[in-house]
Amino acid sequence: MTVVWTGMVAVSVLFGALTGRLDAVASAALEGASAAVTLCISTAGVLCLWSGVMEIMRRCGLAEKLARAFRPLLRLLLPQACRDADTLASISANVSANLLGLGNAATPPGIRAAERMARGCGGVASDELCLLVVLNTASIQLIPATVAGVRAACGARAPFDILPAVWLASALSVTAGILAAKGMARVGLCVRRPRRQRRGAPVRRGAAL
Amino acid sequence: MKLSSLAVPLLLAGTAVYAMTRKVDVYDALTAGAGDGLTIILRILPALVGLLTAVSMFRASGAMEWLTGLCSPLLSKLGVPAELMPLMLIRPISGNGALAVGSELIRTYGADSTVGRTAAVMLGSTETTFYTIAVYYGSAGIRRTRHTIPAAITADLAGFFASALAVRIFFPG
Numbered sequence: 001m002t003v004v005w006t007g008m009v010a011v012s013v014l015f016g017a018l019t020g021r022l023d024a025v026a027s028a029a030l031e032g033a034s035a036a037v038t039l040c041i042s043t044a045g046v047l048c049l050w051s052g053v054m055e056i057m058r059r060c061g062l063a064e065k066l067a068r069a070f071r072p073l074l075r076l077l078l079p080q081a082c083r084d085a086d087t088l089a090s091i092s093a094n095v096s097a098n099l100l101g102l103g104n105a106a107t108p109p110g111i112r113a114a115e116r117m118a119r120g121c122g123g124v125a126s127d128e129l130c131l132l133v134v135l136n137t138a139s140i141q142l143i144p145a146t147v148a149g150v151r152a153a154c155g156a157r158a159p160f161d162i163l164p165a166v167w168l169a170s171a172l173s174v175t176a177g178i179l180a181a182k183g184m185a186r187v188g189l190c191v192r193r194p195r196r197q198r199r200g201a202p203v204r205r206g207a208a209l
Numbered sequence: 210m211k212l213s214s215l216a217v218p219l220l221l222a223g224t225a226v227y228a229m230t231r232k233v234d235v236y237d238a239l240t241a242g243a244g245d246g247l248t249i250i251l252r253i254l255p256a257l258v259g260l261l262t263a264v265s266m267f268r269a270s271g272a273m274e275w276l277t278g279l280c281s282p283l284l285s286k287l288g289v290p291a292e293l294m295p296l297m298l299i300r301p302i303s304g305n306g307a308l309a310v311g312s313e314l315i316r317t318y319g320a321d322s323t324v325g326r327t328a329a330v331m332l333g334s335t336e337t338t339f340y341t342i343a344v345y346y347g348s349a350g351i352r353r354t355r356h357t358i359p360a361a362i363t364a365d366l367a368g369f370f371a372s373a374l375a376v377r378i379f380f381p382g
Contacts, residue, residue, distance in 0.1 A: 001306065029266050053221060056239055059228065111345060125355050133346065172371035173368030177361065
């Protein structure tokens with residue numbers, strides 16, 4: 001990020017000097033900094049409200065219900081990892097927390113699942129571990145509260161009217177990720193050493209290695 | 210009364226009533242969650258001060274226009290407004306950076322404009338890919354990530370094009 005930030009500022013000064021807009025650049029710098037604070041304050045309302053609603057949903061067991069509803073689908077996507085009950089529980093907790101937008105709650109079970117799936121793999125990601133991480137890099141949030149807050153702060157008529165569009169885009173993105181991960185695993189892309197995990201081999205091979 | 214404007218109050222009331230029947234201290238949960246939201250904002254704010262400054266300077270200097278112009282022939286063929294190129298570049302790398310670029314776009318073009326909406330949908334439907342990969346593989350001790358990055362980037366690209374497509378479908382004209 002250091003490179004990105006410094007690069008942007010340096011390029012701005014360079015461009016401003018070339019186009020003779022250095023005055024505008026100077027005032028934009030100050031304006032941008034104060035805009036950040038204003039934006040955060042006006043975003044805070046919507047974000048806090050939704051964080052509160054999500055916390056209610058979590059406490060009344062909605063997240064666990066959601067997690068259970070996703071198990072059949074997860075068994076289909078990650079058949080080997082889901083043979084282990086603890087890994088399955090972690091993965092479904094990870095997915096349901098992601099759906100509810102509870103980023104802080106999603107990461108710990110996701111990492112627990114990843115650690116269990118990585119056991120005995122000698123630092124090489126298995127096909128299913130790749131897929132789990134790809135699922136986490138593709139957002140599957142039902143209610144993107146931060147973005148809605150920013151939209152509210154910028155005077156949107158209905159900050160949440162983008163939800164159907166977000167769901168459609170997320171669904172297409174996740175599907176593309178799953179297809180890409182499955183397809184690349186099948187053609188054996190990015191496998192060079194013969195030590196790769198064989199199809200059908202159990203994940204828990206810790207003792208054997 | 211439109212369905213979308215009913216959704217928010219109904220969801221609020223529905224969640225509260227359901228949680229009460231499950232013997233949850235609704236008000237306590239609400240305020241505790243709201244407090245979490247505040248810590249999120251406090252964590253974002255310092256980064257956003259730096260990043261929005263850089264993004265505003267970048268736009269004022271004319272560099273943003275130049276970048277946009279450079280990408281517009283390709284992107285317009287794919288149906289994505291060229292103004293979103295900076296957002297697509299930074300999205301996989303930095304979550305706060307993407308939030309800064311995205312909210313600057315929403316502010317500049319308007320929350321209900323096509324560019325503003327597409328920026329919001331992109332922010333909502335994609336993740337900070339490289340950060341996520343680093344967190345997961347870092348703690349699981351994975352050194353060879355194999356096809357994770359190409360597959361994740363495929364998902365990101367699909368998300369970007371799908372965002373532009375979804376905005377065109379749901380908000381025509």
